[in-house]
Amino acid sequence: MQWGSLEEFLAMGGYGLYVWTSFGTTAxxxxxxxxxxxxxxxAAVAEHRDVS
Amino acid sequence: xxxxxxxxxxxxxxxxxxPLAGSLIPWCAAAAILLIGVGLYIGxxxxxxxxxxxxxxxxxxxxxxxxxxxxxxxxxxxxWAGLGLGLNARLSFMMxxxxxxxxxxxxxxxLLTGAMWGKPTWGAWWVWDARLxxxxxxxxxxxxxxxxxxxxxxxxxxxRASAVLALVGVVNVPIIYFxxxxxxxxxxxxxxxxxxxPKMAATMLTAMLLMTVGFWMxxxxxxxxxxxxxxxxxxxxxxxxxxxxxxxxAEAR
Numbered sequence: 001m002q003w004g005s006l007e008e009f010l011a012m013g014g015y016g017l018y019v020w021t022s023f024g025t026t027a028x029x030x031x032x033x034x035x036x037x038x039x040x041x042x043a044a045v046a047e048h049r050d051v052s
Numbered sequence: 053x054x055x056x057x058x059x060x061x062x063x064x065x066x067x068x069x070x071p072l073a074g075s076l077i078p079w080c081a082a083a084a085i086l087l088i089g090v091g092l093y094i095g096x097x098x099x100x101x102x103x104x105x106x107x108x109x110x111x112x113x114x115x116x117x118x119x120x121x122x123x124x125x126x127x128x129x130x131x132w133a134g135l136g137l138g139l140n141a142r143l144s145f146m147m148x149x150x151x152x153x154x155x156x157x158x159x160x161x162x163l164l165t166g167a168m169w170g171k172p173t174w175g176a177w178w179v180w181d182a183r184l185x186x187x188x189x190x191x192x193x194x195x196x197x198x199x200x201x202x203x204x205x206x207x208x209x210x211x212r213a214s215a216v217l218a219l220v221g222v223v224n225v226p227i228i229y230f231x232x233x234x235x236x237x238x239x240x241x242x243x244x245x246x247x248x249x250p251k252m253a254a255t256m257l258t259a260m261l262l263m264t265v266g267f268w269m270x271x272x273x274x275x276x277x278x279x280x281x282x283x284x285x286x287x288x289x290x291x292x293x294x295x296x297x298x299x300x301x302a303e304a305r
Contacts, residue, residue: 002101009096013107018172022111022165026118029157030270037277044284 064143070283073276080273087266095259102256109256111169116243117264119162121271122190123225125155129197130222133215145211146286148218149201150279154271156194163187174238182231183239186224193221207286 003009012019063069095113102109129151136144166184167177178184197218204210232241243252243260252260 003097012110013101015106015108015172018108018168019110022114022168025164026114026161029161033154033157033274037274037281040281041277041284044281048284 064141066143066283066287069143070280073280077273077276080269080276084266084269084273087262087269091259091262091266094255094262099255099259100253105173108169108172111165112243112256113259113263115162115165115169116260117267118158118165119187120264121267122155122159122162122187123228124268125151125158125271126190126194126218126225127222129155130218133218136211137215137219142211145215146279146282147275148215149211150275150282151271152194152198152201152218153278154274156191156198158267158271159187159191159194163191179238181237181239182235183228183237186228186231189224190221190228193217193224197221 010016010020063072091113095110099110101107129148132144132147132151135141136148163184166187170179171177197214200217201210201214204213231237232239
């Protein structure tokens with residue numbers, strides 16, 4: 001563990017913007033994909049209730 | 053075709069595959085959350101600072117798994133497409149269809165996180181180097197396969213056409229993988245290989261591998277979930293026993 005404080009952790013040795021943009025975008029994309037599939041499934045099931 | 057006492061061929065029928073996929077999804081999702089969680093913890097709190105790249109190197113914990121997945125998923129997609137063409141199996145085409153969006157997403161993420169790493173370490177967001185350019189082409193290939201499918205109204209022709217395009221495009225995957233060896237690229241060579249000792253600290257490698265297996269489990273869960281959506285959307289058109297209109301077929305995708 002090399003982080004003395006939360007500020008230090010967020011700063012990432014001056015590379016915070018790059019590191020957190022990378023991890024943030026990845027998390028957003030994955031979260032969005034899961035959410036989109038959830039809604040797609042709900043729509044598909046609602047439309048064809050006799051199948052599933 | 054039985055292996056480990058299970059008749060696997062059974063699952064090539066939609067009726068058997070649909071519930072199997074449904075029961076696998078929660079396990080894959082749980083494994084993904086666990087592996088990614090532990091991977092992030094080791095990556096941010098245990099792995100030491102890189103002596104050359106400082107903290108910016110931590111981007112590789114998401115960049116490398118995303119880049120590996122982008123190539124791996126393309127090969128898997130093409131394999132299902134090829135199987136579909138060879139056996140004329142609808143389920144295989146659907147599998148290829150279900151993989152494409154996730155593969156495209158990981159390709160985009162590999163490029164974006166690569167730019168985020170390139171700016172502080174190379175001083176440039178983007179360079180037209182062999183590795184970066186071939187990965188960008190991979191993104192266009194995913195887009196091409198998906199767009200070709202949606203642009204053909206006849207489902208069977210859409211399946212076959214996009215499968216052929218996916219298969220032809222496989223040639224790019226070894227080009228991406230070996231680009232750092234074949235050409236002088238700005239992109240660094242492989243950090244992990246089968247033949248040489250890894251060029252990084254054990255904790256860094258552990259974090260990267262955990263994230264990779266986590267992304268793998270995530271892809272499996274998401275792909276199976278999309279597969280189930282596609283099956284409901286496509287199969288239900290047939291199950292009603294009436295002629296589906298062009299409008300319905302188009303909407304089903």
